[in-house]
Amino acid sequence: MNKELEHSFVELLEKNQNIIHKVCRLYTNSYDAHNDLFQEITIQLWRAYPKFRGDSKFSTWMYRVGLNTAITLYRKSKRNITTQDFDGVEFKIKAEDYDDTEEQQLKLLYKAIHKLNDIEKALVFLYLEDKDYKEISETLGISQVNARVKMNRVKTKLKTLLNP
Amino acid sequence: MDELDLLKKDWNKKQPDGKTLSSKDIYPMLHKKSSSIVKILFYISVAELVFWILINSIPFVYSKSYKDKLEHIYQNDNLFIGLTIFSYAVIILFIYLLYKSQKTISVTDSAKKLMESILRTRKIVKYYVLYNLVMAGVSLIIGFYYSFTHDPEAVSMLENLSNNRLLLLVLVLIFITSAFIVIIWLFYKLIYGLLLRRLNKNYKELKKLEA
Structure with missing residues (x-):
């Protein structure tokens, strides 16, 4: 791979890295696991990059590769098995926004989200990222109708988890 | 939904706390090795190809007496050559199918399609192992049969056996053959079961949505 390609890739990745961090945040529950998954997604993106034609946005392309890696390709490495359950520490909101009930x-x-399956x-991730049902259906490989039905089910499930 | 709106607000506001990487952090990542299941699946496939090729070839290379015996058993040279050509043709066919199937695995496909390509690759390896197990079983049985009809030592041993003992011998041979096959099959199930547990679970979940 030539240096120019590498350079342009790293530049794009650096700018859009938040997408990968968000995927990692959803699918892992420790610092090590987060870094591990980030690394794997980066490798997969880099490998697929020569075929990236630019006809879709780099970020859209990242969603797909990132989720595919998290759902399908990624193997939890051994050191992550013993980590504690997610306790929300990473998601503390900043002091100026502090609102006790909201934070709670x-x-x-x-x-609750961490209790959902992959x-x-x-679906929650794509919803939070404001993706429409067309993109959701294309990313997961299911029909738009089914994406919609499932999304509603997930919302209900979250509600149930929050108010048992 | 109120909760989800709140979540969305928080989600979009949030920056990865203290995790923002610089290009200096990213460069070395590009040259690290992937540990994805596709890669491991590929290594396992290659290992299985090599394993079965070795199993089939080692006796020829190392044991002259085995070779002589085989030549004795397959007195019909054409049959022996035919079988050898057939088994190598099958190996080449599997390598080709495996290569083609690996090529179709693309991380930029939809999740479902990606899972399907991986499962297809796994299926090819499965058929390859199945083929080898069947061949191993068949050649064991043929081997036993020929020994007891052609090998003078074995034939004279058989003549001295009572019917009960003969039955026992047959049962023992069947037991050994099936134990061999079952052990390999279980080992195989274990490897793929562990490797593809997550993929299978998620694939089932996606299929369930389409049902």
């Missing part, structure tokens, strides 16, 4: 609610929400997490 968010903490519970993130906890596919449900993917």
Whole structure:
């Protein structure tokens, strides 16, 4: 691979890295696991990059590769198995926004999301990223109708998890 | 939904705390090795190809007496050559199918399609192993049969056996053959079961959505 390609890739990745961090945040529950998944997604993106034609946005392309890696390709490495359950520490909101009930609610929400299965997490992720049903259906490989139905089910499930 | 709106607000506001990487952090990542299941699946496939090729070839290379015996058993040279050509043709066919199937695995496909390509690759390896197990079983049985009809030592041993003992011998041989096959099959199940547990679970989940 030539240097120019590498350079342009790293530049794009650096600018859009938040997408990968968000995927990692949903699918892992420790610092090590986060870094591990980030690394794997970066490798997969880099390998696929020569085929990236630029006819879709780099970020859109990243969503797909990132989720595919998290859902399908990624193997949890051994050191992550013993980590503690997610406790919401990473998601503390900043002091200026501090609102006790809101913070509490968010903490519970993130906890509930971590109880969802991989596919449900993917749906929540795409919902949070404001993707339309067309893109959701194309990313997961299901029909738009089914994406919609499932999304509603996930929302209901989250509600149930929050108010048992 | 109120909770989700709140979540969305928080989600979009949030920056990765203290995790923002610079290009200096990213460069070395490009040259690290992937540990994805596709890669491991590929290594396992290659290992299985090599394993079965070795299993089939080692006796020829190392044991002259085995070779002589085989030549004795397959007195019909054409049959022996035919079988050898057939088994190598099958190996080449599997390598070709495996290569083609690996090529179709693309991380930029939809999740479902990606899972399907990986499962297809796994299926090809499965058929390859199945083929080898069947061949191993068949050649063991043929081997036993020929020994007991052609090998003078074995034939004279058989003549001295009572019917009960003969039955026992047959049962033992069947037991050994099936134990061999079952052990390999279980080992195989274990490897793929562990490797593809997550993929299978998620694929089932996606299929369930389409049902």
